[in-house]
Amino acid sequence: MSERFEAAGADARWQAEWEARGTFHADDNSNQPKSYVLEMFPYPSGRIHMGHVRNYTMGDVLARFRRMRGMEVLHPMGWDAFGMPAENAAMEKGVHPGDWTRANIAAMRAELKRLGFALDWSRELATCEPDYYGHEQALFLDFLEAGLVYRKESAVNWDPVDMTVLANEQVIDGRGWRSGALVERRKLSQWFLKITQFGDDLLEGLQGLQHWPDKVKLMQANWIGRSKGLRFKFALERPSTSLGTNGLSNIPFVSSDVETRFSDVEVFTTRPDTIFGASFVAISVDHPLAQALKDSTAGLPEFIEQCRKTGTAAAEIETAEKLGFDTGLKATHPLDPSWQLPVFVANFVLMEYGTGAVFGVPAHDQRDLDFARKYMLPVTRVVASSPEEKDKPVHDEADTDPGLIVNSRFLDGMTSEDAKGAVIARAEAEGWGEGTTVFRLRDWGVSRQRYWGTPIPIIHCDGCGPVGVPRDQLPVVLPEDVSFDIPGNPLDRHPTWKHVDCPKCGAPARRETDTLDTFADSSWYFIRFASQPKDRPFDRAVAEQWLPVGQYIGGVEHAILHLLYARFWTRALQHIGALNVAEPFTGLFTQGMVTHETYKDAVGNWLSPAEVSNSVVTATGEPVTVGRVEKMSKSKKNTVDPGPIVDRYGADAVRWFMLSDSPPERDLPWSEAGIEGAGRLVQRLWRATAPGEGAGGADLDLDRKLHRTIDGVATDIEALSFNKAVAKLYELIGAIEKAKPSASRDTASRTLIRLAAPMVPHIAEEAWARIGGEGLVADAEWPAVDPALLIDDEVTIAIQVNGKLRDTIQAPKGSSREELEALARANAKVLAILAGAEPKKVIAVPDRLVNLVA
């Protein structure tokens, strides 16, 4: 029997054993309760990184634990395999995206297998294969038929570097999320998925997700951004003598065409209660009215141009001055035909939100106030905290709080809330407006001008328009013979691929050459994992057995995009009757990042941890500046490749490190010392689980420790508090090490193997085999807790005087308040402090403490 646990041989041996036995195959037909544990599948970049290891280790512990608790666990793995990096590699290295991707998958699969994850590899899938994306095309057609897909000419976010369209979610501070290039506005015909149709459902569904982090729910709620308010119209007219406040008195004649097209302008507000505080109407520079006025209004084209130049970066918006251009048009107040408001084109009104036009209430909106001050428009208070304050002046800060309505004719005296209802009711009765709900969320533009994605299964016919590819012609497979030597979409310039006949009329037609946003691929992979028939996307009955995913684990960076799209896709499937699941993931956990110290040399170049030891450059002895602990990233060179670490310490040490110390939702600082410590633990465990010598006798303290550990570790694992479970195991190991030989010690030692098995499965199997355990420890049952052993018969009681700890005493468990008080009063230290005085009050908490108040 070897003194040390040799991971190098044992890891591979047990991994082969699990695979040969099919230990982790999930059985659709099992009678056991089912559990679906899923980690976000990786993009096959080529190598796994520590973030993957942490993510998959957490899921693995839960999966293995639940198996031991008698559940049938589905724990699959696959590849989010479409996407830009493959095309970039093609452009840079001349390798085909498919070859590059598949080679990466093979490499990463091998790396993952070395960590011994309890995965059902028989369900492995890659989204770039026709047997996945073909079914996605079928679902797209299902959605199209159900009216959940539409095509629209629209201004899109165009990334000039990646040469593709980006969804709003993929534009960050005006830049492409991948390329970082400044995004341009372009008009293109695009396919959209009607995610806004589910805006209410997606928002309200969040309330039922009790096992999601509040933070993520809040982020989604903010993203969906539902606002209730009033949409209403101002009648427009052009007075015979225009007196623009910006000094343009000779506004040219507006063509009758414009006047007939724009007899009114529609605005949206969440504050209809402030309608009598209006002092202007402002429209976006992109508003059709502004565009129509452009040609006939001197100065307007220049103004619009000026506004466009203002950057979209956060800092610029923050400081940008409110600018307006008085069109000379007048808007008639809907509640007073004699009241006319100036109509401005303004730089702060967004075309994408609401109606692209607003009415300004300077007293109660900061932007409107800034604008009014600049253009000397009236500021009228219409909301006050009390009627007496109706004339309280508004200075530099708008009063945005709700209150009592003042200076507002028939609304006076109402609360803001009542006034909103009153105005909406009147608007609806008189026909000039209606209560509506507006979402910040916009429909999901899914067209991408890329090769390495799911082809959109549409054929464009001059006579019939866009026609879905007939089902029997699916999948629409990507052509292999493509080139990446010039920018743009290789599908579009392929010589033959797009030329097909119209399925309806037979006339020559063109294939859609756009592909789907890769977020579509990840919006249903968890369903395909649960059920993957050849001839259809999934078998409903089988999928419904497993779904929803009980525990989903991944990075918080997917809090909005992926998780919202997946929720939408699932609801869309429910809507068309394909799957009776509303929420795909009932439990969500967002794990923290793996971080590392950063290092720079004297010149300020980043150094990798491998080049540094003891704060000097290993090779040269030059001093190193140790920087802050940051997320591992290639640019800062602070990455640690898991491969060599597994070589050196074995899979279990790496897994243990990933679970120790930091709570899983927080960042985990990687350190050499930490992995060394994890390596030592593995050896300690090896010694602590050595077969006993058959000594007799009971050790009640150890029995209690064991059962508290069994109970506590189970609770901690279910709560994903792995760091606490690890600490409890350390305590048990320490207790076993210190215990004298006894039957209790042998039992604890044997039981420890099962307790550690979900976390460090290889050594657990080896130790299990060493003690002659039956079968695999992976298949063993989680040890049962004896509730009687969770209770101590003697407890430590804290003795306090005035809330300060003075002493601790041992007392029988369950001692009465009176008994405890008597013990406290007799305590030597207490007697010394009280010095004969009678305590005013005594608080005794059974099994806890006694507090004497002097």
Next chain:
RNA sequence: GCGGACGUGGCGGAACGGUAGACGCUAGCGACUUAAAAUCGCUUUCCUUCGGGAGUGCGGGUUCGAGUCCCGCCGUCCGCACCA
């Protein structure tokens, strides 16, 4: 600007409103060893006249008792951002 989270030793962090610092890392001392590695034991919040005293970002409050609850600051991080 809006919204949210967090703040505990040298470090990662424990702690149903009830003994703050479990467990690990680091560091130090000691044992074993020819020696090293490995392993084991002890120490490791601060101050101390060795009796004790102080202590969970800062200032208040509630409570017999607050790291935990409430109010106000300060700081760090995250999300959104001219969303009407």
